[in-house]
Amino acid sequence: MSDVNVSDFNLAELTRMDQDEAARQMSICNACRYCEGLCAVFPAMELRRAFDGTDVDYLSNLCHNCGACYDACQYAPPHEFGINVPQAMADLRENSYPRYVWPAAFSGLFTRNAFWIGLAAVTFVAAFIAGVIGWHTAGAMFATHTGNGAFYRLIPHGILVAIFGTLLGYAILAMALSVRRFWRATHGGEPLAAGSIRQAIHDTATLRYLHGGGPGCTGVSGRPSDHRRWCHHATAYGFVLCLASTSLATVCHYLGYEAPYPVWHPVVILGVLGGIGLIAGPIGLLTGRPASARGKSRPADIGLVFIVMLLATSASGLAVLILRATPLMGLALTLHLGIVAALFVSLPYGKFVHGLHRVAALVRHAHEQRAAARG
Ligand code: SF4
Numbered sequence: 001m002s003d004v005n006v007s008d009f010n011l012a013e014l015t016r017m018d019q020d021e022a023a024r025q026m027s028i029c030n031a032c033r034y035c036e037g038l039c040a041v042f043p044a045m046e047l048r049r050a051f052d053g054t055d056v057d058y059l060s061n062l063c064h065n066c067g068a069c070y071d072a073c074q075y076a077p078p079h080e081f082g083i084n085v086p087q088a089m090a091d092l093r094e095n096s097y098p099r100y101v102w103p104a105a106f107s108g109l110f111t112r113n114a115f116w117i118g119l120a121a122v123t124f125v126a127a128f129i130a131g132v133i134g135w136h137t138a139g140a141m142f143a144t145h146t147g148n149g150a151f152y153r154l155i156p157h158g159i160l161v162a163i164f165g166t167l168l169g170y171a172i173l174a175m176a177l178s179v180r181r182f183w184r185a186t187h188g189g190e191p192l193a194a195g196s197i198r199q200a201i202h203d204t205a206t207l208r209y210l211h212g213g214g215p216g217c218t219g220v221s222g223r224p225s226d227h228r229r230w231c232h233h234a235t236a237y238g239f240v241l242c243l244a245s246t247s248l249a250t251v252c253h254y255l256g257y258e259a260p261y262p263v264w265h266p267v268v269i270l271g272v273l274g275g276i277g278l279i280a281g282p283i284g285l286l287t288g289r290p291a292s293a294r295g296k297s298r299p300a301d302i303g304l305v306f307i308v309m310l311l312a313t314s315a316s317g318l319a320v321l322i323l324r325a326t327p328l329m330g331l332a333l334t335l336h337l338g339i340v341a342a343l344f345v346s347l348p349y350g351k352f353v354h355g356l357h358r359v360a361a362l363v364r365h366a367h368e369q370r371a372a373a374r375g
């Protein structure tokens with residue numbers, strides 16, 4: 001599928017072609033089994049004799065695209081079998097996101113991802129700037145505001161809570177319904193044991209299968225290393241720290257202690273550490289993208305769009321911190337708020353869903369492996 005211009009196909013045709021290709025490759029791998037120790041995909045594959053659409057959807061969301069099986073494969077191109085599991089899984093995984101999205105009518109947002117998310121960012125930034133200037137004056141926008149509650153003199157806290165509470169609430173609802181559709185389609189329906197969930201949480205938090213079977217992931221250099229795993233860690237934990245900073249700031253606000261906070265305050269420390277993680281991680285992911293994912297002719301690179309959004313969010317957040325006692329605070333703040341608003345609404349319609357599908361697939365994998373071990 002890697003040389004096909006996918007814009008010539010609709011999602012249903014593309015799905016059938018990608019599922020057929022993944023099933024073909026899995027059937028060959030199931031006879032070979034040379035790669036069974038590399039990751040979760042191969043043990044899960046070995047529990048099956050045939051691969052229907054939901055089976056390969058599930059397997060594709062277990063794959064981390066580490067490239068180890070491609071490097072190890074004696075049947076990789078130019079062999080006539082043309083085995084390239086990372087590519088087949090990446091193609092299928094990408095088209096699994098729009099197929100399980102909620103609402104289904106929004107599946108097209110994945111196809112022109114950069115356009116829609118860019119449009120949302122520009123619209124939100126413009127709306128925040130217009131709101132501040134309309135509510136106050138252009139002079140207030142470029143005045144120096146300092147001291148307790150300085151941010152909220154430009155945009156009242158209650159309005160921010162209403163806007164971001166609504167956007168985040170919608171994003172959480174849409175993601176929960178999307179992942180429920182994925183789960184229902186790919187899970188057998190048996191009740192889950194707590195141990196399966198514990199195992200999946202552990203595997204997710206440690207990125208257990210992003211080791212490439214030991215030596216690490218094959219990046220742009222073609223040499224295995226742990227670079228990609230550490231960049232994933234920095235990105236994920238940077239996101240968590242930023243979330244913790246925002247949550248703590250909300251608690252402080254309702255205790256009567258308003259932003260901006262001094263640099264030693266835990267809200268700022270968490271935010272700065274999270275921001276650094278969200279800059280270092282995405283830059284590392286950008287520069288160390290897997291060799292096996294190159295050369296694809298997909299119409300939208302949703303991973304790249306998500307990386308750019310994370311970088312824009314963290315860079316604009318750090319700009320607010322640096323410029324908060326200057327006349328540029330208003331501009332930095334409205335820019336940051338607009339980008340965060342666009343990030344929130346784009347969460348269910350971009351690469352972020354990859355994390356949710358991955359966790360669901362790992363829960364199922366832990367469940368299956370425990371059941372197989374019990375016999
Ligand atoms: S990727 Fe290649 S070597 Fe690995 S199991 Fe499949 S066919 Fe065998």
Ligand code: SF4
Nearest residue numbers: 039063064066067069
């Ligand atoms: S690319 Fe890595 S994670 Fe994906 S199937 Fe191959 S070894 Fe497993």
